[in-house]
Amino acid sequence: MREMYAKRVQGVEGAQSEMSLIPLGVYSHYKGNQYEVIGFAKHSETLEDMVVYKALYGERGTWVRPLSMWDNPIETGGKIVKRFEYADKAEQKSYRICEIDNALREKVQPILDETWGSPLLAVNGKLWDSKAMPGFVAVSVTSNIENYEVLGYLLYEFHDGVCEIMVLESVAQNIGIATSLMEQVKKIAKLGGVCKVIVQTSNDNTHAFRFYQRRGFTIREIRLGALDTARQLKPSIPLVGEDDIPLRDEIEFEIGV
Numbered sequence: 593m594r595e596m597y598a599k600r601v602q603g604v605e606g607a608q609s610e611m612s613l614i615p616l617g618v619y620s621h622y623k624g625n626q627y628e629v630i631g632f633a634k635h636s637e638t639l640e641d642m643v644v645y646k647a648l649y650g651e652r653g654t655w656v657r658p659l660s661m662w663d664n665p666i667e668t669g670g671k672i673v674k675r676f677e678y679a680d681k682a683e684q685k686s687y688r689i690c691e692i693d694n695a696l697r698e699k700v701q702p703i704l705d706e707t708w709g710s711p712l713l714a715v716n717g718k719l720w721d722s723k724a725m726p727g728f729v730a731v732s733v734t735s736n737i738e739n740y741e742v743l744g745y746l747l748y749e750f751h752d753g754v755c756e757i758m759v760l761e762s763v764a765q766n767i768g769i770a771t772s773l774m775e776q777v778k779k780i781a782k783l784g785g786v787c788k789v790i791v792q793t794s795n796d797n798t799h800a801f802r803f804y805q806r807r808g809f810t811i812r813e814i815r816l817g818a819l820d821t822a823r824q825l826k827p828s829i830p831l832v833g834e835d836d837i838p839l840r841d842e843i844e845f846e847i848g849v
């Protein structure tokens with residue numbers, strides 16, 4: 593599976609959109625140490641695609657390496673092995689978490705538009721356009737790379753000294769997808785130099801209250817009547833939500849990272 597990803601990546605010159613098809617996560621170096629791939633970048637002079645990764649030992653330094661050289665074969669002890677072999681526990685799961693790119697966004701956007709009524713998200717008194725937001729996508733692990741499915745997504749924004757989860761949805765629930773997406777955004781928040789991840793939800797979403805609090809979030813603010821204001825910005829927000837509960841208030845949660 594991963595070889596297929598790599599081949600596809602190598603075949604696309606300078607295409608940022610293809611890069612994140614190499615899964616984020618833990619890799620074993622052929623000499624035994626472990627590293628975590630935490631993101632992707634472009635070389636500012638050559639535009640070459642680079643992998644950004646962190647040592648999971650010693651001083652835990654952060655490194656970059658050309659994507660094209662990521663898992664090129666190495667001869668050791670008379671055997672040909674990969675320089676880096678995917679070792680993340682996610683390998684055992686039915687999904688992988690990838691950084692969103694153009695191809696994934698094309699698959700995510702129709703799901704998002706249907707669930708939230710449009711690409712515009714009304715959050716904390718403002719309309720936010722989801723179409724260019726950074727984020728992560730859970731994709732199914734299939735034997736055919738072309739047929740993968742989106743199983744969940746999380747989009748975020750850095751603003752006002754926090755990292756805010758702007759939208760989170762799991763298409764395949766109760767298999768750990770939202771938890772994995774959450775772990776990924778917490779890492780990004782830390783790397784981005786903020787100390788809090790925040791997220792807001794509506795007063796009817798008792799499942800989300802449970803989900804966030806079970807993962808260590810605490811209530812940061814309750815904005816009474818916020819959905820009446822949000823409805824003026826986005827009239828498609830319904831009057832009634834889950835379990836026939838009138839949609840009125842926003843509850844904001846936070847967690848330290």
Ligand SMILES: CC(C)(COP(=O)(O)OP(=O)(O)OC[C@H]1O[C@@H](n2cnc3c(N)ncnc32)[C@H](O)[C@@H]1OP(=O)(O)O)[C@@H](O)C(=O)NCCC(=O)NCCS
Pocket residue numbers: 744759760761762763764765766767768769770771772792793797799800802803806
């Ligand atoms: C809230 C929401 C994002 C949770 O997503 P999810 O992918 O089902 O969440 P997870 O699978 O990570 O966790 C849900 C439960 O499944 C459990 N679980 C995880 N992996 C599991 C597995 N392999 N087998 C059985 N249960 C598992 C988790 O432990 C968790 O239960 P807990 O809270 O009692 O610990 C999802 O319900 C959703 O998309 N709701 C609609 C949109 C929404 O409300 N978004 C959030 C507000 S903006």
